[in-house]
Amino acid sequence: MPIIHLFLSFYNAFSFFPQRCLCHMEPQNVTSISEFLLLGLSDDPDLQTPLFGIFLSMYLVIILGNLLIILVVISDSQLHIPMYFFLSNLSLTDIGFTSSTVPKILTDLHTHLRSIPYTACLIQLSLLYFFGCMDSLLLTAMAYDRLVAICHPLHYTVIMNPRLCRLLLLSSCFISLLVSQLHCLMVSQLTFCTYVEIPNFFCDPSLLINLSCSDTSTSTMLMYCISAIFGGGPVSGILFSYTRIVSSILKVPSSGGKYKAFSTCGSHLSVVCLFYGSGLGVYLSSVVLPSLKRSAVASVMYTIVAPMLNPFIYSLRNRDIKRALQRLLSRTVYF
Secondary structure: OHHHHHHHHHHHOOOOOOOOOOOOOOOOOEEEOOEEOOOOOOOOOHHHHHHHHHHHHHHHHHHHHHHHHHHHHOOOHHOOOOOHHHHHHHHHHHHHHHHHOOHOOOOHHHOOOOOOEEHHHHHHHHHHHHHHHHHHHHHHHHHHHHHHHOOOHHHHHHHOHHHHHHHHHHHHHHHHHHHHHHHHHHOOOOOOOOOOOOOOOOOHHHHHHHOOOOOOHHHHHHHHHHHHHHEEEEEEHHHHOOOHHHHHHHHOOOOHHHHHHHHHHHHHHHHHHHHHHHHHHHHHHHOOOHHHHHHHHHHHHHHHHHHHHHHHHHHHHOHHHHHHHHHHHHHHHOO
């Protein structure tokens, strides 16, 4: 891709920075390593089996819950509208997001082998950033959908037409792919000391940068720039959308009308708060808490717990989903 090559040229242009070893270990030869060691959540042998059961249960809930949301949306013609089009894709993205980390966690807990090949690490972080960015962009598209539905109800079907929905989805995929490849490219340019230990259960780019034996000034700067652009953009879009939504709802004269208008945003707003709140919690824990193990535990909230709760939020708080689910279950029992 031309953009990737341009980014690589820009990256190599800063190669004049002095080299300094950032590995917290005895001096060793810098080498092209073939694998990393994931330290996981705990070294206690007695906790491996309970942790395996917990993660397996959570993963099954995530898969089954999100697949049920997708099945309900596809099977019910009343849900073939933009809001649930984005919701079904969000559920599919959540499955991919957790599948990029949990199967590796389960394998490590079962086999007690925590090594991950260098190539597999790059693939994992690429998938993690791709699906994470997709989550963020789909939540932004859903916020725009609610903005049009509440602020421009008479023009909703004209504005949120199938062509625009597909365009928003394809744009989200392209941007997410670009972000994931940029992060993968940054990590692939780093050199590491022998026997690199990652104090987490997945390949976290920020930890890999800290463990690198090459200069990381450029990588850190570029990582913050990418996060500010592709992370701050969706957040700004969601905040702008809800500012307009709240402003329109306050103009509704009756309290019943206000509640009805806001209830259409309740599920989405809950998922937004859970997604960005857990992500912010991971960042604050890594800054405030000195223990890297605690930061790894906090990452569980972002990568596993939040995707697990999304189907419950939409199934319990959304009347359309509950009615469609009841109709699906009634048809299943009838047949």
